[in-house]
Amino acid sequence: MIKVRGLAKTFKARRTAVPAVRGVDIDVAEGEMVGFLGPNGAGKSTTLRMLATLLRPTAGEAVIAGCDLLSDPGGVRLRIGYVGQGNGAGTGQRVREELVIQARLYGLRPAAALLRVDELLARYELEALADRMVGTLSGGQRRRLDIVMGVLHKPGLVFLDEPSTALDPQSRNNLWQHIRSLRDEHGCTIFLTTHYLDEVDALCERILIIDDGRIISEGTPDGLKAGISGDLVTLATIDPPAAAAAAARIPDVQNVTLDGPHLRFRVPGGDAVVPELMRALESYGNNVLSVQIQRPTLDDVFLTLTGRSLREADAAPVPS
Amino acid sequence: MQLARQTALILLRSARPWYRSPIAVFVGLSGPLIYLVLFGPLLKSSLGGDSWQWFVPGMLMQLTVFGAAYAGFSLTPELRNGVMERLWVAPVSRTALLLGRVLSDVAQLILQGVLLLVVAVLFGFHTSLAAMGLALALVAVLGAGLSSASYALALWIREENRFAPLLSMLLLPLMLLSGVLLPMESAPGWLHTLSRINPLTYVVNALRAITTQRYAADETLIGLAVTIGLGVACAFWGLRAMAREQT
Numbered sequence: 001m002i003k004v005r006g007l008a009k010t011f012k013a014r015r016t017a018v019p020a021v022r023g024v025d026i027d028v029a030e031g032e033m034v035g036f037l038g039p040n041g042a043g044k045s046t047t048l049r050m051l052a053t054l055l056r057p058t059a060g061e062a063v064i065a066g067c068d069l070l071s072d073p074g075g076v077r078l079r080i081g082y083v084g085q086g087n088g089a090g091t092g093q094r095v096r097e098e099l100v101i102q103a104r105l106y107g108l109r110p111a112a113a114l115l116r117v118d119e120l121l122a123r124y125e126l127e128a129l130a131d132r133m134v135g136t137l138s139g140g141q142r143r144r145l146d147i148v149m150g151v152l153h154k155p156g157l158v159f160l161d162e163p164s165t166a167l168d169p170q171s172r173n174n175l176w177q178h179i180r181s182l183r184d185e186h187g188c189t190i191f192l193t194t195h196y197l198d199e200v201d202a203l204c205e206r207i208l209i210i211d212d213g214r215i216i217s218e219g220t221p222d223g224l225k226a227g228i229s230g231d232l233v234t235l236a237t238i239d240p241p242a243a244a245a246a247a248a249r250i251p252d253v254q255n256v257t258l259d260g261p262h263l264r265f266r267v268p269g270g271d272a273v274v275p276e277l278m279r280a281l282e283s284y285g286n287n288v289l290s291v292q293i294q295r296p297t298l299d300d301v302f303l304t305l306t307g308r309s310l311r312e313a314d315a316a317p318v319p320s
Numbered sequence: 321m322q323l324a325r326q327t328a329l330i331l332l333r334s335a336r337p338w339y340r341s342p343i344a345v346f347v348g349l350s351g352p353l354i355y356l357v358l359f360g361p362l363l364k365s366s367l368g369g370d371s372w373q374w375f376v377p378g379m380l381m382q383l384t385v386f387g388a389a390y391a392g393f394s395l396t397p398e399l400r401n402g403v404m405e406r407l408w409v410a411p412v413s414r415t416a417l418l419l420g421r422v423l424s425d426v427a428q429l430i431l432q433g434v435l436l437l438v439v440a441v442l443f444g445f446h447t448s449l450a451a452m453g454l455a456l457a458l459v460a461v462l463g464a465g466l467s468s469a470s471y472a473l474a475l476w477i478r479e480e481n482r483f484a485p486l487l488s489m490l491l492l493p494l495m496l497l498s499g500v501l502l503p504m505e506s507a508p509g510w511l512h513t514l515s516r517i518n519p520l521t522y523v524v525n526a527l528r529a530i531t532t533q534r535y536a537a538d539e540t541l542i543g544l545a546v547t548i549g550l551g552v553a554c555a556f557w558g559l560r561a562m563a564r565e566q567t
Contacts (some may be wrong), residue, residue, distance in 0.1 A: 011567060052409050056565050077411040084409075086402025092337040101333050103412050105326060149406060 001157050001189040002028035002051065007060035008213075009046050020046040022213035023060065026193055026205060030156070033183050035204030035221075036193040037298060039310055040196040045085065048161050051191075052082040065157045078106070081150035081158040081188075082233050083166065087142050088089045090136030095126065098134060106153035120148045124178060128241040139169030147178060151188070158182060160192035164199055176202045184277040195310060207298070225296040230254065231270030232296065235277075236261045236289040243281055250277065261289070323419075326412050327382040330420020331427075334394070338428055348387050352379040356366050356440060359501070372445040377438070377455065377527035378500030381520065383432055384459045385390055385495060386545040388466035389487055391425045392474030405566070419470060422558070433459055447531045455530045464522055465551030468558030469474045475561040496511055498524050519559075522546040 004026040010019045021238045028034050038044050049055045051064055053073040061068070067075030068163040096117055104114035104149060121127040124144045129137060137145065143163065150158055163179065164172040180203065194200060200207055200221055208225065209217040217224060230252070237243040240297045243263050248256050256265040267273050270293045278288050303309045338344045356379055363371040398404050407417055433456050439447070447455075470487075477483045497504075497511075498520035504512055515521050526543020534540060 054405065054408055055564060071445030074411055077409060080409075082406070082409040083406045084402040086400070086405060088402045090333070090398060090403050091401070093333065094336075097336065098333070101329050102406075102410070104329055105407075105412050107411075146406075147400070 001030050001032070002062070002064055002191060004051070004062040005060055007050060007057050007062055008053060009043075009050055010176055011122075014049070019213055021050070024213075024215050026208065026215070028189060030189055031183065031187060032221055033180075033190040033203055033205050034189065034192070034201045035207040036210060037095070037195065037207050037302075038193075038210035039195060039302075039308075042210045044195075044210055047210070048159055048191075048193055050265055052080060053077055058176045062077075065155075070244075071253075073207045074143065076220075078153070079155055079157065081153070081155035082318060083146050083150040083163060087134075088146050089134040089142065091133070091229040092229045093134050094131055095134055095137070095145060096121065096130040096209070099152065102149050103152045108153070110209065116152060120123075120152065126147050138171075140167055140174065143167060143171070143175055144178065147182075148174075151182065153262050154186075155188070156189065157189045160190065162193055162195070164194075179203055199309070200298055209302065209305065211302075216305050217301070221298065224301045225298065226268050230268035230292040230296065233265055233267060233270045234290075234294075235263045235275055235289075237263065237281060237286050238289065239286045242257040246286075247277060299319050321545065323413050323416055326416035327419045327423065330412075330416055331423045332420075332423045334424035335427060338424075345428060345432055345435075348428070349383065349435055351386060351448060352436055353439060355379055355382070355437060355501075356436070356443065360443065372440065372443060373447075373532055374503070374528060376440040377499075377531050378524050379440070379496070380433055380436060380455060380527060381434055381462070381524045382495060382500055383436055383486045384429060384463045385428050385466060385520065386433065388425060388463040389470050389491055391421070391467035392483060393468035394421070394477060395471055395474040396480050396483065399475070413434040415559055418468065418558050418562040419557060421471065422452050422464050422467050422555075426464050429463045430456055430460060445531075448533060451531050451533050454535070458523070458526060458530065458544065461547050461551045465547075465554035469554040472554075472557045474563035475564070475566075494520055497521065500524055519546050521548050523550075 004024060006023045007024065008019070008023045008034075009023060010017045012018070017208070024043075024047060037056065050057050051062060051069070051268040053069065053076050057070070061070060063069065064076045065079035067079060069076055089095070096200070099117040099121070100110075103116055104110065118127070118130075121130050124147065126141065126144060128146065128194050129141060134145065136141065145308055147163075150160075156296065160179065160266060167175065170193050176199070179190065179192075183190050192203065204221060206220055207218070208215050209224075225279050235243060240258055240261055240263050244258055247253055247263060247265050253265050253267045256263070274291060274293060277303045278291065281288055354484070360372065362373050363375050367374065395404070437452055473486070474483060477486065488547055496516040497515045504515045504521070508517065522539075522543045523546060524548070525539040529537045529539040529543070530536075
């Protein structure tokens with residue numbers, strides 16, 4: 001669905017060249033849900049805006065949904081859906097009317113446009129709002145409306161730029177369900193940017209991590225997490241030093257630390273290792289009082305890859 | 321065909337807010353109307369009998385210039401939230417994105433122009449229907465050009481709080497120098513020269529010639545040429561701005 005080679009974008013700001021994207025390769029197969037993760041200013045949105053024909057790349061080539069990005073941007077536009085960071089519907093427009101115009105801009109005839117709009121209004125729980133002004137909708141409702149605008153023409157590939165930013169947890173969960181059903185029920189390929197780790201966990205089968213305009217890592221969320229440092233296991237036992245000695249004998253265990261009654265260590269696949277360790281400890285009469293297994297977060301991944309946590313990277317000044 | 325269809329859709333989208341709440345139409349009309357009612361009668365005593373014939377075309381141009389120049393204000397919020405981005409990603413001609421908006425502005429302008437002329441006639445302005453039609457056509461071309469230019473500026477500046485002062489800085493001298501409020505003939509030499517450089521001077525002179533039915537007069541022909549030239553140049557500027565890469 002997406003095949004990108006050496007895509008780069010350099011902005012000119014007051015005669016100095018500011019490289020925003022420094023040559024990225026991206027491959028996304030049909031039906032995949034791929035996340036593009038990175039701190040603010042890393043080049044996520046710039047890359048996405050290039051793929052969606054909004055920005056002209058300074059170098060590289062790309063084939064999007066079967067059309068060449070540089071020679072056939074019109075073909076790309078017809079075949080993709082794009083949900084930007086902002087709200088795509090005008091505040092002074094009525095919901096249904098704005099959608100019908102959008103559908104007709106994509107070439108649907110009036111009757112077909114109306115039919116399609118009403119179908120999507122129902123599916124996205126917006127039918128009661130069809131005649132309301134867009135400006136009176138809540139944040140979550142407007143975000144669902146944005147998604148409807150992006151998929152009216154049944155695109156095979158949908159780009160989402162930070163879809164759940166500024167939404168409350170309930171609206172986020174609801175939005176995630178809709179995004180998942182786009183793929184599961186309608187076969188869309190989804191490519192989304194985010195800097196929320198829980199969003200990646202909720203929506204992406206594969207992630208690309210971008211920092212400073214380059215893709216620095218790629219893999220499944222679980223694979224990236226497992227490859228880094230393993231799960232963090234916290235055990236409270238009646239004889240912590242003995243438990244620590246037992247844990248240290250397990251292959252691949254790292255960072256064994258004692259903190260009062262609590263023993264902590266990292267081990268890949270902790271959910272399989274811990275039951276075995278517990279059986280061994282209890283057979284010596286070293287009863288386990290509590291146990292906790294924490295999967296490494298993508299924040300841990302980012303920290304290991306760049307030496308900065310995502311939050312620190314966000315706090316750093318963004319090159320304008 | 322495609323272009324016409326897309327332009328019609330953008331025109332419909334742009335016109336809906338103002339034809340749904342016609343208050344906007346009257347707010348735009350209020351400036352020239354206030355001049356007509358509160359300033360026009362003063363001219364009658366100082367300029368003499370034909371003052372309405374002289375003054376009303378100027379108010380028609382003021383309506384056009386101010387209405388069209390502020391057209392860009394409908395674009396800035398749509399640039400800031402994601403509306404324009406969404407439209408740029410759609411397979412829509414950039415020409416249609418500009419033309420639809422401009423045609424909506426021109427439609428509103430013509431409606432306002434008709435209302436202004438009706439009020440003017442009630443106050444004692446006299447002219448023929450043909451002359452009014454021709455004057456409105458000229459004003460439509462000027463309005464289309466200026467609203468294109470306003471969109472080009474809005475695409476460039478993007479923020480209302482920088483856009484508004486720039487516009488008033490440009491518009492006030494342009495209006496005063498075109499001689500819509502008082503005849504430029506009585507101006508000192510340097511001021512008169514400045515007014516000759518202002519293209520709007522030729523437009524308002526043509527409007528005065530047209531409404532007194534001097535269709536073949538030099539003023540009419542020169543004003544027509546200036547208006548079309550200005551309109552075409554501004555349209556190209558607007559189209560270039562709309563089609564440019566939006567960073």
